[in-house]
Amino acid sequence: MNRELMTDWMETERLFLFPYTLENLSLFNSDLGLFEERYGVVYRGEELDHLLTGYLKRLEKEIAEDPENYLFFTEFLIVLKENDHVIGSIDFKYVPEDGTTEIGYGMNPAYTGHGYMTEALRAFLGLGKRLGIRKVLAETVRGNVRSQNVLKRCGFRFLRDEGCLWWEKDLS
Numbered sequence: 001m002n003r004e005l006m007t008d009w010m011e012t013e014r015l016f017l018f019p020y021t022l023e024n025l026s027l028f029n030s031d032l033g034l035f036e037e038r039y040g041v042v043y044r045g046e047e048l049d050h051l052l053t054g055y056l057k058r059l060e061k062e063i064a065e066d067p068e069n070y071l072f073f074t075e076f077l078i079v080l081k082e083n084d085h086v087i088g089s090i091d092f093k094y095v096p097e098d099g100t101t102e103i104g105y106g107m108n109p110a111y112t113g114h115g116y117m118t119e120a121l122r123a124f125l126g127l128g129k130r131l132g133i134r135k136v137l138a139e140t141v142r143g144n145v146r147s148q149n150v151l152k153r154c155g156f157r158f159l160r161d162e163g164c165l166w167w168e169k170d171l172s
Helices: 022-030 031-037 049-065 067-072 116-130 145-153
Strands: 013-020 076-079 085-092 100-107 135-141 156-160 164-170
Touching: 013 116, 022 031, 022 049, 031 076, 049 067, 076 116, 085 116, 100 116, 116 145, 135 145
Parallel strands: 100 135
Antiparallel strands: 013 076, 076 085, 085 100, 135 164, 156 164
């Protein structure tokens, strides 16, 4: 992995997390092969279906419109150190309002069950605290027990059921 080209990256025991910037996301969106070559990674993350590719194109515009706050709404790619495979992503969903924001994450199902998302989320919550976030919300569908267990392992508490389950973690 070419860390010299990455900004604002984080490292855990088994993972690197690095955010899309306007430059690297534009490259990802236009030429995945060149992105992989330049950054020294192999994309094995979430399926690049029309929903995700559409989201990433919108994200590119949002980063261009608000570069100062991009860490609060960009995706951080989750990269396995052992082989430089991108296995998923994690993000804050918006700039904090009154110290509160929401997180989201996703992973290629082939990599679940190894504790990678728990490891990534713990690091990500540390970043959130350093950025001044006081409370983090998360939403899961009822049947997504794996995601609920990740949240529990990271200290989230169940908040409410609104068809989807809402969780909360105090970082203050």
